[in-house]
Amino acid sequence: MWRTSAIGLACLALLPSVLGTDILSTSGVSDCANGTSSSITVNNVSISFDKSSDNITFDASGTSTQDQYVTADLVITAYGVQAYQKSFDPCSRDTYVSQLCPVPAGNFSASGTQQIPSSYATLIPSIAYSLPDLDGTAQLTLKNKGGQTVACVQAGVTNGKTVSLPAVSYVAAVIAAGAAAVSLLGAAAAGAHPGSSTSSPGFFEVMWWFQGLAMNGMHSVNYPTIYRSFAKNFAFSTGIINWAGLQNSIDTFRQHTGGNLTDDNYEYLRNTTLVFSDGTTVKTSTSIAKRALSLFVRDVTTSVNSTSSSSTSTTGTTSTSHLVQGIEAYVEQLTVPQANTFMTVLLIFAILLAIIVVGILLFKVILEAWSLFGKFPKSLTTFRKEYWRVLAQTITSLILLLYGVWTLYCIFQFTHGDSWAAKLLAGLTLGSFTLILAFYVWKIWSMVHKLKKLEGNADALYEKKEIWKKYKLFYENYKRGYWWLFVPAIVYMFAKGCVLAAGDGHGMFQTVGQLIIEALMLIVLLWSRPYNRKSGNWINIIIQIVRVISVVCILIFVEELGIAQTTKTITGVVLIAVQSGLTVILALLIAVNSIITCCKENPHRKRRKAAEKHLSQDIEGDAFLMEPNPYTSSPFGPSKKKSDPAQGYEPVRANAYSRFGPRREDSEEGLVKGAAGMGYSGYRSVSHGRSETDGSPPPPFSREPKLPDLAFEQYRHK
Known part of the structure; x- marks a missing residue:
């Protein structure tokens, strides 16, 4: 079956997906000469096969130092298996290619269309046209008459279908926004009462899940093409956004602060083919219109030294190749230069922070204006009086949300960045964020120590309103006995970012380290089950189990283990199915929680009401204590010895x-x-201006009966 597929894979083109449903094409081009000096340099090669017409369309350009006759070797691989291999002479009658017989000196380009026999076209299985992110490569080697390699080019294979779709990112963003809305709805329903908690999955849990999916695509391993494309969809959760204007501004900043922009800038990356460690290639930017036009060119066109041999001419586009892996491969697929990674996240964070600050301050101004011209709801009074606390807690929430990926990008900047100013900003921000979180850890632990010393327990963290408002962000969903679990959670995020960034380029170290971290976190959750609601425990445990399974699957992609490419592809498909399924379940749970939140009473609030009711009953039952107890014996009964003061x-x-x-x-x-004093009606007078010397009684010692x-x-x- 691989051999029948190979003939179709040999007819690959550089054309995107939208041009047809039955087109096989190459994607990008890279030099595979491995440092060998070449007399021919190929700048661009694209070949496509259209099943509907059985036509092969090709486009090639390059330079040659001399006129020379060459032979060509074509090798096609699919899913790591050599599917097709053929050697041919461009000057032979059966395989004649005029542009290569001989290869002319100077710049040359050629494009055209040829038809292949239908007997070969029917051998291509239909799955080759429908399976997303077809994992294959086509390699063309040119040799001179002496058998020496004079040129080698390699291109990836695609059928135009991919799981890397903007719609997936939009849906994920909508799910995250829905989780945020449900969390706010739950907080409003609880009325900010001490001890109230939100339903799972909340906004933080969903965003951390998406961040985990993105980080799964940053390991330095040989991912199947399909999983590499899938992981790209969640880059937004880590702050990586493709924004041309932003990238150009960062390039300018780096240029003025010690950065080297020779082959590490946005414009360079836009015209670069990314070559992954398994040999597959991806072109970061293509001109769809230009390549679409080349499909409809039916005349063979040759251009030598900018002189065309026919009325139709094409100009070859110079393309460079760039070997990538790990974090660099992940971000550069999104057209973000690796040296721009940290600054991209920093500026996105600054924009979000500015939006939050302006929004809160604007709402404060609206409330002040409302108070002047009308009476606003009582529920907004707290925000009006304590908007600075709300602002500080919102910023802290954002820091906690991004702390793991922030650690990742800062360490990556230290090891791969070239701008001293960017490194300085990375150090300052990471240090500041760590100090802020450490300050809250210290404050909460100090508060707990004080409470245990005074009251014997730390229940006041959930019961006292002032304490609850200040620190609930870190422990509001945990049971009272497990409020401390936010500390291991922070360490968990920090450790994940450190291992992934520090181990960049070492897939085995990254994957084993991540597996240990995820497994330890799973053990902590299974042992403690710390969440206040049962649903929260089960949801978070299931999420953590899937995280462990995901890292185990990534371990299969590690190059040192030598797992077959077909096994890797199947594993990638299974991993996509599991992670997508859990994402859909989280989305459904968010919808269900939006209904439950409005109908079900919060358990913390329910316990608080029960405690208040029990306290009121105790006060009513002990009301008689406000009066003195009766005497145990009559004053006129049998006489007792004065030496027995415990009696009577x-x-x-x-x-x-x-x-x-x-x-x-x-x-x-x-x-x-x-007795004389009892005659004065003013015995219980509260006047303090009179004294016993003028006959008035002294002031009372207590307001209680005596x-x-x-x-x-x-x-x-x-």
């Missing part, structure tokens, strides 16, 4: 003293004065 009146008197303060002197003189000093003990022993 003494316990009651001690209890009364502990509740109502010190007593007046317990003596006959005190009894007379007390027993009169009857001095029963003296009467009983007389």
Whole structure:
């Protein structure tokens, strides 16, 4: 089957997908001479086969140092297997190509269309036209009559179909926006009550999931073409966005701060073919209209030293090739030069930060104006008074959201960047973000230490409103006994970014390191099940299981293991299916949570109400404690020894003293004065301006009821 497919794969072209459903084509061109000095330099080669017409369309351009006769060797590989190999002489009658017989000295270009027998065209299986991101290469080697290689070019294979689609990125962005809306809806429904939590999956969980998908595509391994294209769809979650104006501005910044723009700038990258470690190629920018036109050119055209041999002429486009892997390969597929990576993320972060700050301040101004001309809802009063706290917490949330990928890009800038200013900014921002998160860790741990010392536990983190408003960002979805889990989560994000960036170029180290980190996090989740809701526990555990499975699959792509390309492709398809399936499930759960959030009471709030009800019942049941306990014996009963103070009146008197303060002197003189004082209606007067010297009673010791000093003990022993 590989041999029948090979004939079709040999007829490949440099044409994008939208031009036909049954077209096989090459994508990009690279030099495969491996440093061998070549007398012929090929700048551009494109060959396409159109099944509907059985036509081969080709376009080639290059330069030659001399006139020379050559032979050509064509090798086609599909999914790592050599599917077709043929040697031919351009001057032979059966394989005559006038432009190459002989190869002229100077600049040359040739394009044309030839028809192949239908018997060969029918051998191409239909799957070759429908499978996305066809994984194959076509290599053409030119040799002189002496058998020496004078030129070698290689191009990737595509049928125009790919899983790298803008629509996928838009849908993922919509899912993230939906998660953010549901999280805000849940917060509004809870009314910002202490102990309230949001439903899973929330905005952070969804964004971290998309970031994980993007980071899975940054390993220095031989990805199947289909999975490499799939991982590109989630680059937006890490701050990588293709924006020409932004990239040109970064290039200018680098040029003035020590950067080398010779072969590392946006314009250069736009006309470069990326060559991956497995030999597949991708052209970062193509002219669809120009290549579409070449399909309809039916006359063979030859141009030597800019002189055309027919009325129809084409000019070859100079193309360069660039070997890439790892993080560099990932970002440059999106036309972001690797040296621009950190500055791209920094500027996107700055834009988001500016939008957030302006939005919050603008809303504050609107509320102030509203308060002058009308009465706004009471629920907005807190925001009006504490907008600076809201602003600070929003910025902290953004830092926490991006901390893992920020660590990744900063370390990558340290090791691959060329601008001293960009490296300085990377160090300052990473240090600042780490210090901010470390400050919150210290504050929360200090608060917990203080609470445990005073109250014996840390429940006040969830119960006291002021503490809750300040620090809930880090632990609001965790159970009370697992509030500390946000610290391992921060370490987890930092470790992932460090291992991936520091191990760039070493796929085995990256993958094994990531597998250890993901497995440890899974163990922590299975052991603690820390989320307040059962749904949160199961969703996050399932997400972590898929992360571990994903890294195991990436381990299959490691070059050192020597796994067959067909196995890698099947693994890539399975991995796409699993990750896409989980993404769809998360989207459905977000829709379900939007309904549940409006109907189901938050468990933290429910427990708080139950505690308040229980407290009110206790207060009502203990209301009699506001009055003194009755005497345990009658004052006129049997006499008791004075040496037994634990009997009779003494316990009651001690209890009364502990509740109502010190007593007046317990003596006959005190009894007379007390009886006389009872005649004054002002005994409970709150006036503090009068004293006992003018006959007025002293101010009360307490507002609570107090027993009169009857001095029963003296009467009983007389």
